[in-house]
Amino acid sequence: MLMIWLAVLGAVWGSFVSALCSRWPNGESIATGRSRCDNCGRQIAGYDLIPVLSFLILRGQCRYCGHQIGLLPLTTELVSIAVALIPVAFLPQDQAVGLALFAWLLLPLVLLDWFHLWLPDRLVLLLTVFGFVLGPLLAPEIGMIDRIIGLLIGFLSLQAIRYFYKKYRNIDGMGAGDPKLFGALGVWLGWQALPIALLTASCVGLVLILLTYRSKKPEDAAFPLGSYLGMGAYIAAIVT
Known part of the structure; x- marks a missing residue:
């Protein structure tokens, strides 16, 4: 049923x-x-x-x-x-429902970033808020403090990379929405799962780049990091 x-x-x-x-x-x-x-x-x-x-x-x-x-x-x-x-x-019933809800909230973000390189703040905020409310359904072992730490570490880690890349290369190497999305993922998964989520996102991104951007030069291509992060987080939620 x-x-x-x-x-x-x-x-x-x-x-x-x-x-x-x-x-x-x-x-x-x-x-x-x-x-x-x-x-x-x-x-x-x-x-x-x-x-x-x-x-x-x-x-x-x-x-x-x-x-x-x-x-x-x-x-x-x-x-x-x-x-x-x-x-x-793969998961107990309650966690399976939690992951389904998580995936449904991620889906528009993944698609909008894939096709338009756009992560609307309103959708990222919605994902963040529901992470505090529904996150315990997906990962009941993760406490509220760990979720807050996940929000901060997720956002600040990618924001630091984005800041220093722009500072030393004088160009934007990452969209402003990607750190916000990674912070939202930290609310759902806790800070402990962020490394595996980022590693999985990198692997997914590498495979998809090889499949879809073969005809483009690297300097001409813009990659939807937010889409890769969403896919990586979904996989990480299953395996961790």
Whole structure:
């Protein structure tokens, strides 16, 4: 029953995150206005917005003009389901639910940084606040003091790297949102798990860079460190 609920909620959340990540960077509100086809402008009916099922039934096309919607909405919904179900195989039930919630809050940050190199302060703050509230569900052995220390160490460690890089190279080598995100991860995981989270993020980033940036010169490429940190933290939460 738990897996069914996680799958359903994951699909719904993934649909919301997909809409959020497509509208917010364009200055559009997610709270107002109905979804419309980008090609013909027709309003999409509620029965065509059922996560996963509507995409499969319509074969990824607009009902009215046949325009291809693209795979990103479906992929986001499936990823949202997957990150909620995977922990069930490795963690006790309460911790699995905690990790699902953690992953769902991370998902929009990972996507926005991946596609737009943007980590909105409001989402990072939301992740931080929920870390104090829901973090004990994921890691009950981590005390509040350790979470506060995790917040400080996570933020200050990357902020120091960012500061000295800019000081000596006179260019920004890291976005302002990355230290804030790492601090938020410290609230969820505690300071003890930050080294393994950073190491895992580095490994994930290296693999993805080799796969996706092969055609770019290093000096021309901008890498979504926040996305790597989110993925690394998720993996670290399972293995630690």
